Amino acid sequence: EAGVAQSPRYKIIEKRQSVAFWCNPISGHATLYWYQQILGQGPKLLIQFQNNGVVDDSQLPKDRFSAERLKGVDSTLKIQPAKLEDSAVYLCASSPRGRGDYGYTFGSGTRLTVV
Amino acid sequence: AQTVTQSQPEMSVQEAETVTLSCTYDTSESDYYLFWYKQPPSRQMILVIRQEAYKQQNATENRFSVNFQKAAKSFSLKISDSQLGDAAMYFCAYSRNQFYFGTGTSLTVIP
Numbered sequence: 001e002a003g004v005a006q007s008p009r010y011k012i013i014e015k016r017q018s019v020a021f022w023c024n025p026i027s028g029h030a031t032l033y034w035y036q037q038i039l040g041q042g043p044k045l046l047i048q049f050q051n052n053g054v055v056d057d058s059q060l061p062k063d064r065f066s067a068e069r070l071k072g073v074d075s076t077l078k079i080q081p082a083k084l085e086d087s088a089v090y091l092c093a094s095s096p097r098g099r100g101d102y103g104y105t106f107g108s109g110t111r112l113t114v115v
Numbered sequence: 116a117q118t119v120t121q122s123q124p125e126m127s128v129q130e131a132e133t134v135t136l137s138c139t140y141d142t143s144e145s146d147y148y149l150f151w152y153k154q155p156p157s158r159q160m161i162l163v164i165r166q167e168a169y170k171q172q173n174a175t176e177n178r179f180s181v182n183f184q185k186a187a188k189s190f191s192l193k194i195s196d197s198q199l200g201d202a203a204m205y206f207c208a209y210s211r212n213q214f215y216f217g218t219g220t221s222l223t224v225i226p
Contacts, residue, residue, distance in 0.1 A: 033214075042119070042206050042216030043160070056213060089158055103150055104214065106160035 002026065004107035006092050012113045018080035021110045024073070025094030031055075032069055033104065034077050035091040043091055049075060082114045117142045119209050121217035128197045129225050135182075136192045136220045138207030145169075147211045149183065151192045154204040154219070163205070166190065199224050 005024040013019050025032050031050050035043035046065065048056040051072040060067070064083070069075040079086055089111050093104035118141045128134035140149070151163040166174045166183050173181050178195045194201055202224045207217040 040218070042208075042218050043214075044216075045213055048213065091158075091160065093160070103152075103162035103165055104160075105162075109158040111158070 004092055004094055004105050006090075006107035006110055008110055009108065010111050010113075012115060013082055015084055015114050016081040018078065019082055019112065020079075021077045021090050021092075021112075023075045023077070023092030023107060025075075025092070026096075026105055029094035029096050029105070030072070031095045031097065032075050033093040033095075034067055034075070035093065037089040037091055037109070039088070046077070046090075079112075082112075084114050087112055087114045117209050117211070117215045119207055119215050119217040121207055121220050123220045124218070125221045125223070127223040127225055128194070130197055130199060132197055133193060133195045134197055134222065136194075136205050136207075136222070138190045138192070138217055140188050140190065140207070140209045140215075142188070142209065142211070144211055147209060149181075149190045150208040150210065150214075151179070151181070151190075152206045152208060152216075153201075154206060155202075160206070164192065194222075197224050199226065 007022050033048050034046040037043040046060045047067045049069040052069050067077045089109040091109045093106045095104045120139045147168045149166040153161045153163050164174050164176045164179050173183050180193045182191045204219045204221050206219045209215045
């Protein structure tokens, strides 16, 4: 079974620039999550999709962050414009169902550095 | 909101010895799930062990076991016969409808 694929692996941008991250979940997994992990902290949920619909985006800074999951498969997370405090690892995860009873499968993340 | 607390930012253990990582959580729910994840430098979060709150029996996975104390809201991870490959960040997580992670414990394994 292929894992959760994420790209790029690393990204360095200047503040006020825009950036996009891509995630392809495990085939058949209906639920997809984007997490932000700031250095020294645990991952924090940004947005949860069930198929191509948003289940929870309460912690997504909507003035600069956006995400979509067209066709209920892969997903893109965008930041525009980026701020210094957006420097973090962005993790994508997927699960076969929306409940939290089974562990998620995580990708290897994208490390974003904003300078 | 649920909170997960890991009070040990760093731990170290001699190879082949046993180490216990601590985790406490806060919730008013009775039905939930608890997890330990390992995050090596590759950044990928790897599921180590899972505990269902309605089960009193502590989960075990090979050298990994937990001590689940529901009344105390405590969920510690014991790693037996520590190996060099166990060195990583370990995150405790609570889940009901979404995951809440602690701040992590960095484990060093000394040869």
